[in-house]
Amino acid sequence: MDVGSSLQNRVPRKRRKMQRVTMMDVAKLAQVSPSTVSLYLRKPAAVSPAAGQEIARAISTLGYVPNLVAGGLAAASSKVVSIIVPSIRNAFFAETVSTLQSELAAEGLQVILGHSEYGEEQEEALVRTALAWAPAAVVLTGLSHSAETRKLLQASGVPVVEMWEIGGNPIDMAVGFSHPQVGASAARHLLSKGRRSLAFLGARMQEDHRAAKRANGFAEEAKRTGHATCEVINHPGAATVEAGSLLLNRALQQVPNLDAIACSNDLIALGALFECQRQGLAVPDKIAVAGFGDLDFSASCIPSLTTIRPSGDLIGKEVARLILAGIHGAQPTGPSRIIDTGHVLVERRST
Amino acid sequence: MDVGSSLQNRVPRKRRKMQRVTMMDVAKLAQVSPSTVSLYLRKPAAVSPAAGQEIARAISTLGYVPNLVAGGLAAASSKVVSIIVPSIRNAFFAETVSTLQSELAAEGLQVILGHSEYGEEQEEALVRTALAWAPAAVVLTGLSHSAETRKLLQASGVPVVEMWEIGGNPIDMAVGFSHPQVGASAARHLLSKGRRSLAFLGARMQEDHRAAKRANGFAEEAKRTGHATCEVINHPGAATVEAGSLLLNRALQQVPNLDAIACSNDLIALGALFECQRQGLAVPDKIAVAGFGDLDFSASCIPSLTTIRPSGDLIGKEVARLILAGIHGAQPTGPSRIIDTGHVLVERRST
DNA sequence: ATGAAAGCGCTAACAC
DNA sequence: GTGTTAGCGCTTTCAT
Numbered sequence: 001m002d003v004g005s006s007l008q009n010r011v012p013r014k015r016r017k018m019q020r021v022t023m024m025d026v027a028k029l030a031q032v033s034p035s036t037v038s039l040y041l042r043k044p045a046a047v048s049p050a051a052g053q054e055i056a057r058a059i060s061t062l063g064y065v066p067n068l069v070a071g072g073l074a075a076a077s078s079k080v081v082s083i084i085v086p087s088i089r090n091a092f093f094a095e096t097v098s099t100l101q102s103e104l105a106a107e108g109l110q111v112i113l114g115h116s117e118y119g120e121e122q123e124e125a126l127v128r129t130a131l132a133w134a135p136a137a138v139v140l141t142g143l144s145h146s147a148e149t150r151k152l153l154q155a156s157g158v159p160v161v162e163m164w165e166i167g168g169n170p171i172d173m174a175v176g177f178s179h180p181q182v183g184a185s186a187a188r189h190l191l192s193k194g195r196r197s198l199a200f201l202g203a204r205m206q207e208d209h210r211a212a213k214r215a216n217g218f219a220e221e222a223k224r225t226g227h228a229t230c231e232v233i234n235h236p237g238a239a240t241v242e243a244g245s246l247l248l249n250r251a252l253q254q255v256p257n258l259d260a261i262a263c264s265n266d267l268i269a270l271g272a273l274f275e276c277q278r279q280g281l282a283v284p285d286k287i288a289v290a291g292f293g294d295l296d297f298s299a300s301c302i303p304s305l306t307t308i309r310p311s312g313d314l315i316g317k318e319v320a321r322l323i324l325a326g327i328h329g330a331q332p333t334g335p336s337r338i339i340d341t342g343h344v345l346v347e348r349r350s351t
Numbered sequence: 352m353d354v355g356s357s358l359q360n361r362v363p364r365k366r367r368k369m370q371r372v373t374m375m376d377v378a379k380l381a382q383v384s385p386s387t388v389s390l391y392l393r394k395p396a397a398v399s400p401a402a403g404q405e406i407a408r409a410i411s412t413l414g415y416v417p418n419l420v421a422g423g424l425a426a427a428s429s430k431v432v433s434i435i436v437p438s439i440r441n442a443f444f445a446e447t448v449s450t451l452q453s454e455l456a457a458e459g460l461q462v463i464l465g466h467s468e469y470g471e472e473q474e475e476a477l478v479r480t481a482l483a484w485a486p487a488a489v490v491l492t493g494l495s496h497s498a499e500t501r502k503l504l505q506a507s508g509v510p511v512v513e514m515w516e517i518g519g520n521p522i523d524m525a526v527g528f529s530h531p532q533v534g535a536s537a538a539r540h541l542l543s544k545g546r547r548s549l550a551f552l553g554a555r556m557q558e559d560h561r562a563a564k565r566a567n568g569f570a571e572e573a574k575r576t577g578h579a580t581c582e583v584i585n586h587p588g589a590a591t592v593e594a595g596s597l598l599l600n601r602a603l604q605q606v607p608n609l610d611a612i613a614c615s616n617d618l619i620a621l622g623a624l625f626e627c628q629r630q631g632l633a634v635p636d637k638i639a640v641a642g643f644g645d646l647d648f649s650a651s652c653i654p655s656l657t658t659i660r661p662s663g664d665l666i667g668k669e670v671a672r673l674i675l676a677g678i679h680g681a682q683p684t685g686p687s688r689i690i691d692t693g694h695v696l697v698e699r700r701s702t
Numbered sequence: 703a704t705g706a707a708a709g710c711g712c713t714a715a716c717a718c
Numbered sequence: 719g720t721g722t723t724a725g726c727g728c729t730t731t732c733a734t
Contacts, residue, residue: 020485022711033721038713048719063506068483069423070711073726078420080463088439088449098439101466110480112431113464115452129461132419134371155414241648267647274653296618297592297648302625373727384705389729399703421727424710705734710727717722 021064029058041066068110072134081323082130083139084114084123086208090239091295092312093141096163099316100139107324109136118207120146131156137323143168144209159326161319164310165210166340175318175339179210182308182343183217186262186290189306191225193351195260195288198222198230201247201272202264203239211239211264214292218262231255239264244271245278252279259287260351266291266298266307273301273350288351303349314341372413380409392417419461423485432674433481434490435465435474437559441590442646443663444492447514450667451490458675460487469558471497482507488674494519495560510677512670515661516561517691526669526690530561533659533694534568537613537641540657542576544702546611546639549573549581552598552623553615554590556583562590562615565643569613582606590615595622596629603630610638611702617642617649617658624652624701639702654700665692 027034032051040047040055047055058064072078081104085093101111112133114126124146130138131152137159143166153160153171160172167178183200190198200219205212215232222230233250235243247268251258263269269291276283283289283303291298294309318339378385383402391398391406398406409415423429432455436444452462463484465477475497481489482503488510494517504511504522511523518529534551541549551570556563566583573581584601586594598619602609614620620642627634634640634654642649645660669690 020711024711034711035713035722036720039720042713046719051719063503065479065482065503065507067424067485067711068480069420069429069485070726071713072420073418073424073728074711074713076713076726088452089442089445091440091442094440094445097464098466101439101464105465105477105480108480110484111464113448113452113462114456115449126456128416129419129456129459131416133461134418134420152414152416241651245651270648271651274651277653297621300592300596300622300625302628371727375727385727386706386729387704390704393729397703402703418727421710422729424712425727425729427710427729703734706732708729708731710729713724713726715723715725718720 020067021062023064023066025062026055026058026064029062030054076134077136078134079108080110080112080133080135081137081139082112082114082126082133082135084116084126084130085141086116086118088113088115092164092293092310095312096316096319099313100320103317103320104323107327109323116141118204120144120149124149124152127152131158134158136327137161139163139319139323140171141165142210143170143174145171159323161322163315163319164312166338170338173322173337173339175315175322175341177310177341177343178217179213180217180220182292182310183214183219183262184221185308185343185345186214186292187218187221187230188225189345189347189351190260190262190288190290191222191228193260193284193288196228197255197257197259198228199251199255199258199261200230200232200264201235201244201251201261201268202232203235203237203243203247203268205234205264206236208264214264229255235268239267241267241271241274244268244273245275246271248272248275260290261287262290262292264292266293266295266305269305269307269350270297270301273303273305277302284349284351290351294346298346299348306348306351307346309344309346311341311343371418372415374415374417376413377406377409377415380413381405427485428487429485430459431461431463431484431486432488432490433463433465433477433484433486435467435477435481436492437467437469439464439466443515443644443661446663447667447670450664451671454668454671455674458678460674467492469555471495471500475500475503478503482509485509487678488512490514490670490674491522492516493561494521494525496522510674512673514666514670515663516564517689521689524673524688524690526666526673526692528661528692528694529568530564531568531571533643533661534565534570534613535572536659536694536696537565537643538569538572538581539576540696540698540702541611541613541639541641542573542579544611544635544639547579548606548608548610549579550602550606550609550612551581551583551615552586552595552602552612552619553583554586554588554594554598554619556585556615557587559615565615580606586619590618592618592622592625595619595624596626597622599623599626611641612638613641613643615643617644617646617656620656620658620701621648621652624654624656628653635700635702641702645697649697650699657699657702658697660695660697662692662694 116123291307298305467474516527642658649656
């Protein structure tokens with residue numbers, strides 16, 4: 001039992017930081033070399049059963065927890081995936097991040113989270129710190145980024161996945177769907193119901209480029225298909241139920257004989273629904289309402305809400321798949337680096 | 352200029368990993384030693400203006416990004432805060448995490464996220480990996496954890512903040528409010544409106560201990576104050592609008608003359624509201640409805656929802672404050688390590 | 703104010 | 719299968 005003595009020279013005369021248990025301590029207790037412990041930790045099958053037993057015992061008696069920081073430094077790539085979304089308060093991104101986190105955690109990857117708040121400079125700063133972690137991958141939202149952000153990412157050589165949007169050219173990989181097409185789908189649906197005086201209600205579209213693209217797709221399809229009128233109305237603040245009420249009122253003022261609205265978000269649609277109820281406007285008889293997102297309440301509100309489901313879950317899964325494939329060696333090239341998760345129009349009572 | 356020759360021995364004959372720009376490269380370009388660069392990065396004022404200029408120039412021409420992994424290893428504590436919540440899909444936690452992330456990012460700290468999905472074993476695993484990052488702090492949700500989790504955390508010496516609950520004894524620090532008191536507030540409010548046949552509608556209370564405590568507090572207050580009846584009804588699945596509809600129907604069956612309900616979550620309350628509307632039960636005349644959370648829609652739904660606001664934002668701010676105070680040296684002791692953020696009952700039309 | 707030197711705890715060749 | 723040997727890129731005394 002020479003453990004005690006050898007432990008002593010681990011105590012320097014100066015700094016004393018609670019002396020974390022290291023791999024070396026485990027190695028000593030188990031009577032093997034540190035590299036064997038390291039090997040055991042990464043591929044248990046590669047060490048002899050006997051040594052494995054000893055190591056396992058040592059680990060548990062010492063309560064050893066591997067230091068991933070040191071591991072990341074030595075391996076020159078940390079087990080971290082950095083995810084940058086505009087806001088985690090947004091149910092869409094919360095869903096994707098949640099799924100992504102679970103999928104990646106199952107493979108031993110950690111998620112580092114950042115919020116850009118829809119700002120490109122903020123995003124750039126986040127990307128900079130993200131790269132400082134030598135991450136296994138970085139995940140960004142959308143395809144619009146500052147030139148510097150793209151440069152940083154490209155120069156880093158780190159796998160990059162842009163999510164929630166396709167249709168431009170990605171830095172590296174992309175998983176998502178086309179926002180103009182979502183807008184067009186909504187327009188076609190409303191038009192097919194015989195509606196002709198349309199409005200698109202959106203929030204924060206000066207910053208949220210994806211919402212703006214949905215609005216454009218909607219307006220263009222409305223115009224293209226013929227004799228419908230279409231107004232796009234923006235609320236500069238966040239997409240909330242409250243904003244939905246305000247927007248509906250503005251639409252009512254600006255669009256004569258308004259008979260249908262599409263919203264950039266189900267929260268806005270819900271607010272519009274409430275406002276219609278308050279004003280005694282029958283939905284869908286007088287005004288048809290379509291949303292986007294298929295949120296929690298959309299199936300159960302009154303009337304139930306026709307909406308477009310983007311599948312944040314699926315996006316999360318596909319992003320995870322791409323990242324894990326990259327880590328496990330398979331480097332997909334060509335079209336498999338862009339995945340279209342599509343969108344589904346869910347017709348309910350509100351139209 | 353002997354820079355060239357010394358650069359050569361950085362290129363080993365074997366692995367070649369895209370040769371990241373290091374602090375040493377910066378030092379060479381700026382004609383100073385690496386430690387001066389390091390110093391400059393941490394306290395720019397401590398190096399001479401001349402050297403500072405050179406270093407800054409070198410950094411920007413090389414596009415140097417410091418490696419935080421290496422820094423964390425050398426400094427024996429990484430600039431990471433690990434946050435573990437039951438689910439980020441839950442608007443409560445999304446709000447707190449969002450605030451926390453912003454506050455910490457402003458001080459150069461990264462947030463690592465984990466989801467326990469309300470499972471203690473899952474939480475334990477997450478805590479284990481969290482500690483593997485030698486984090487500056489770890490943030491947990493609630494006060495219920497496995498014994499092993501507590502032990503791990505205590506042994507690690509890392510600052511721990513438990514949030515969204517107080518009233519037990521925390522591992523280290525706690526920021527939140529008392530859930531039984533929230534339940535009691537709801538009960539008192541309903542009682543004060545003359546209601547006597549009460550029900551508490553909750554979801555996932557077998558796992559969500561905090562919701563269960565709100566239910567208990569509600570039931571006890573109802574009984575304590577006298578001649579009211581109270582039934583607690585649980586939906587095993589997640590707290591959704593859909594669940595709210597189901598729960599209201601069960602309450603209607605189980606409680607004769609039901610005249611008021613309190614819900615463990617505004618989503619459930621919203622579902623109940625919709626179901627009342629569907630069944631033609633006037634709210635609040637026939638049934639009063641109170642929620643918890645003050646979510647986005649609560650002020651604008653019909654009728655607007657009386658609810659209890661827990662202030663996830665404030666919790667996030669206070670947690671950040673505690674963590675930053677710890678890092679900056681000030682070690683608060685005693686009662687200042689437990690912060691009660693309280694709760695506010697927001698009375699609206701539904702009661 | 704600046705630099706030299708000694709690690710932080712681990713991984714990954716490579717030899718045995 | 720196991721141990722030896724070098725680092726990974728940075729921080730931090732301690733001298734100068």
